[in-house]
Amino acid sequence: GAVVSQHPSWVICKSGTSVKIECRSLDFQATTMFWYRQFPKQSLMLMATSNEGSKATYEQGVEKDKFLINHASLTLSTLTVTSAHPEDSSFYICSARVLGSRNSPLHFGNGTRLTVT
Amino acid sequence: KNQVEQSPQSLIILEGKNCTLQCNYTVSPFSNLRWYKQDTGRGPVSLTIMTFSENTKSNGRYTATLDADTKQSSLHITASQLSDSASYICVVSAQTGANNLFFGTGTRLTVIP
Numbered sequence: 001g002a003v004v005s006q007h008p009s010w011v012i013c014k015s016g017t018s019v020k021i022e023c024r025s026l027d028f029q030a031t032t033m034f035w036y037r038q039f040p041k042q043s044l045m046l047m048a049t050s051n052e053g054s055k056a057t058y059e060q061g062v063e064k065d066k067f068l069i070n071h072a073s074l075t076l077s078t079l080t081v082t083s084a085h086p087e088d089s090s091f092y093i094c095s096a097r098v099l100g101s102r103n104s105p106l107h108f109g110n111g112t113r114l115t116v117t
Numbered sequence: 118k119n120q121v122e123q124s125p126q127s128l129i130i131l132e133g134k135n136c137t138l139q140c141n142y143t144v145s146p147f148s149n150l151r152w153y154k155q156d157t158g159r160g161p162v163s164l165t166i167m168t169f170s171e172n173t174k175s176n177g178r179y180t181a182t183l184d185a186d187t188k189q190s191s192l193h194i195t196a197s198q199l200s201d202s203a204s205y206i207c208v209v210s211a212q213t214g215a216n217n218l219f220f221g222t223g224t225r226l227t228v229i230p
Contacts, residue, residue, distance in 0.1 A: 004160070034218075041225065043220055043222040043223040046220070091158075093161075095160070105163040106161075106163070106218070108153075108160030108161050109160050110158075111160050113158070
């Protein structure tokens with residue numbers, strides 16, 4: 001089955017530094033990947049939609065300059081949390097769909113737990 | 118406004134018992150509805166997909182139902198196991214729109230021995 005790999009699975013960084021999270025579709029191509037944020041005991045909150053070869057679409061309230069998204073190829077999207085602060089500590093998850101299949105299931109990565117000290 | 122609401126917010130049941138989780142939605146035009154299981158600290162995994170014409174679908178001990186008229190879906194878990202402890206998320210797809218996915222807030226299920 002389709003596999004989405006997310007790396008790293010956890011990261012601890014100091015306040016003010018930047019952190020990059022990678023999301024790869026291992027055995028399929030995806031023109032669109034999604035980035036979510038999840039706080040403890042809450043559901044997923046869509047942050048942005050990453051489109052290969054074009055700018056990402058951000059949800060209302062998500063700072064595009066803080067959460068930089070790059071979708072350089074059909075199998076890789078990255079989320080960079082810039083100038084991280086403790087309130088950015090959260091669980092970040094990506095998902096992807098098989099290319100050309102708008103209603104196929106989302107395949108999720110296993111998430112990245114970010115802790116900003 | 119497109120919304121997906123799930124109930125209960127959390128549920129604790131004894132191992133071996135059955136339970137039913139609910140999902141109500143106002144997403145239109147409706148395309149499909151999926152139930153996902155999310156183990157703690159992991160990404161969600163798809164359990165079932167329901168399209169407009171389907172009323173019920175099973176996947177092992179999981180049975181999903183859909184009433185497109187009342188815009189309600191349920192996920193029934195039979196003979197629960199400790200490994201069923203997880204969050205269950207209902208995701209509804211609309212037929213149109215750049216962002217056509219709407220997430221419920223999830224039901225956190227805890228199965229105790």
